[in-house]
Amino acid sequence: MLPAVVKLCCGIAYPHLRTMTGLQRMAVVVIEISSRRRHHPAWARIQLSAEWIQSYMGLVQPASNSTEARKEDSTAVPLEDKDLFYVNQGQEALRRALDILSDQNGWKTEVVEDNGDVVRSKAMPGGGGGSKKVFRLEGVLDASPEELYGALFLRVEDMHTWNPSIHRIKVLKHVGPETVVTHEVSAETAGNLIGQRDFLSVRHSCxxxxxxxxxxxxxxLESFPLQKGFVRAEDGPTCIVIQPVAEDSGRSRITWLLNMDVKGWLPKSIVNQALPRAQLEFTRHLRRHLTARAALGR
Structure with a gap:
């Protein structure tokens, strides 16, 4: 994923929330969710449970079925205040991205592939009073949600081995089992209209x-300032939602919101042409990678 639910207490300072008792915290969360369920269809599909609410308030870690994640969970330690910043940031990114996806108005079809992949775009307010496009890819992949979770999050540093548009991704910081800080460098490939960029991102999963x-x-990240020779682009808030196909547990439906500021002095027309193409190319490479792993029995 070119640089990654839900921070549930929008507008409430997290340090203040941490001083509340568990029941007080849960009450605040329920009030916030109830408000969102009335206004956003995507939130209305989320079922409330004590365990789910607590998981997003940091009271318990979100459960994972994967062996890789369980190993990391077993060594989890309480987060320091300086690390909670990244958890908050990742949760807030998911919340904002889901808000964008839940608004069905204004989406225009950009590309429809023969395999059913669809990319749509929507104009959003941008910096300086202008506007920018965000892109939404929807498709079905022949892999379970767990397999996609491994490819897109747990093994993010291996992504360059199957996606030629990425030169490297390095995890700079682990913040519990669900949040990481990464540095990504795009590859200098033929046909890359945007050019080489680097990204410093927080990635969060749940x-x-x-x-x-x-x-x-x-x-x-103080220890990782701007790198000489690169244009530092920004990706986010962004998200990928992975859902199993109801009639086939070995297939998944993905919805990917790409919300990128490539920086530099590129015309919008070039950027708006390149980004949906990058989403489709990424998905093609992901399919090939999943097919190759399946052939090897992994």
Whole structure:
């Protein structure tokens, strides 16, 4: 994923929330969710449970079915305040991205592929009083949600081995089992209209029932300033929603919101042409990677 539910207490400072008792915290969350369920169809599909609410308030870690994630869970330690910043940032990115996806108005079809993949775009307010496009890809992949979670989050540093548009991704910081800070460098490939960029991002993952949510946003890390020779682009808030296909547990439906500021002095027309193409190319490479792993029995 070119640089990743839900921070549930929009507008409430997290340090203040941490001083509340568990029941007080849960009450605040329920009030916020109830408000969102009335206004956003996507939120209305989320079922309330004590365990789910607590997981997003940091009271318990979101459960994972994967062996890789369970190993990491077993060594989890309480987060320090400085690390909670990244967890908050990842959760907030997911919340904002889902708000964009839940608004069905204004989406225009950009590309429809023969395999059923569809890319739509929507104009959103941008910096300086202008507007920018965000892109939404929807498709079905021959892989379970767990397999996609492994490819897109747990093994993110391996992504360059199957996606030629990525030169490298390095995890700079682990913040619990569900949040990481990464540095990504895009590849200098023929036909790349945007050119080489680097990204410093927070990536966050969580799940509810059979759905998996991956989100991300640009971030800062004092030990990793701007790198010489690169244009630092920003991707986010962004998310990928992974849902099993009802009639086939070995297939998944993905919805990917791409919300990128490539920086530099590129014309909008070039950027708006390149980004949906990048989504489709990424998905093609992901399909090939999943097919190759399946052939090897992985």
């Amino acid at each position: 799940r509810h029932e059979s759905c998996i949510y991956l989100g991300g946003a640009p971030t800062q």
